[in-house]
Every structure is written in C-alpha cells, then in structure tokens.
Amino acid sequence: MPVKSLLSKANEAMLNEAVHAELYASNLYKHIANSMQRVGYFGAQKHFASASAEELEHYQKLADYLNDRGTQAKIPVIEAMTDKISTVAEALDTAFEAELDLERNYTRWYKAMAAEDPVTAEFLLFFLKEQRESVGKYGDLIARLDRAGDNEAAILMIDQELGA
Numbered sequence: 001m002p003v004k005s006l007l008s009k010a011n012e013a014m015l016n017e018a019v020h021a022e023l024y025a026s027n028l029y030k031h032i033a034n035s036m037q038r039v040g041y042f043g044a045q046k047h048f049a050s051a052s053a054e055e056l057e058h059y060q061k062l063a064d065y066l067n068d069r070g071t072q073a074k075i076p077v078i079e080a081m082t083d084k085i086s087t088v089a090e091a092l093d094t095a096f097e098a099e100l101d102l103e104r105n106y107t108r109w110y111k112a113m114a115a116e117d118p119v120t121a122e123f124l125l126f127f128l129k130e131q132r133e134s135v136g137k138y139g140d141l142i143a144r145l146d147r148a149g150d151n152e153a154a155i156l157m158i159d160q161e162l163g164a
Contacts, residue, residue: 003070014113016076021105
C-alpha cells in the first residue's frame with residue numbers, strides 16, 4: 001500500500017459515497033428479505049438475502065480498492081429502513097429503484113473520473129456492468145409480475161423462481 005493516497009480528495013469522496021451506497025443497498029435488501037419472510041414469500045426472502053450479500057461483496061471491492069490506492073474506506077452510518085414492504089411487487093419495485101439509483105450514481109462517478117483518473121474509471125466499469133444487469137433483471141421481473149396481475153398462483157410461482 002502506498003504511503004500517500006493516489007486518489008484526489010474529490011475521487012476519494014466519490015468512492016466513499018459508493019461505499020455508503022453499497023452498504024445502504026445491502027441493508028435495504030436485508031430489510032426486504034425480512035419483510036418477505038414475514039408475509040410468506042420465502043423465495044423472495046432467499047433472493048433478497050442473497051442480494052444483500054452481493055452488495056456487501058461490492059462494498060468490499062470498493063474498500064480493497066481504496067486500500068490499494070493508499071487510503072481507507074470510511075464506514076458510514078446507514079439510515080434505518082422504514083418502508084413497509086408486504087408484496088412481491090413492492091419488493092421488486094423498491095429493488096428496481098435502488099438499482100437504478102446506483103446505476104445513475106456509478107455513471108456520474110465514472111464520468112467525473114474518466115478524464116482525471118482513468119485507473120479508477122476503469123475500476124468503476126465493473127460496477128456499471130453490474131448495475132446495467134441488475135436494472136434489466138428487476139425490470140424483467142416486474143414485467144412478468146405485471147402479467148400475473150392479481151393471480152396469486154402466478155405470484156407464488158414467481159416467488160418460487162426467485163428462490164431458485
């Protein structure tokens with residue numbers, strides 16, 4: 001590890017925003033998993049518990065990168081989850097919006113770093129790809145759920161697939 005940070009203060013701050021965003025997403029998905037368990041959607045519970053763990057892996061990638069560049073990730077306070085989520089549709093809509101927000105943020109951070117710090121910009125491409133895929137996945141799930149309408153059997157089938 002370098003003695004002096006190889007990141008500008010602005011880029012370090014942006015990466016610490018990303019740290020917060022990934023930890024927030026992890027907690028959000030834990031909250032959704034707990035909500036889904038409470039109402040009996042055990043496939044969605046399993047899916048969102050796994051999504052929470054994936055967001056922690058993203059956090060760790062960021063923390064490792066910050067360490068490699070001679071600084072350290074700041075561990076932020078994460079806001080409490082207060083949304084009442086009681087349906088698979090609410091869970092998927094919440095996840096879609098969270099992933100879309102992350103995609104917008106990573107796009108903004110990438111653009112800010114592209115000219116000044118191509119090494120860090122290249123590192124962020126991993127996250128942009130992840131976000132593109134997540135937004136698409138949740139969009140597809142929402143479309144399928146919309147087709148199911150109020151058919152509880154179809155919703156339970158989608159729930160089961162989420163847990164597979």
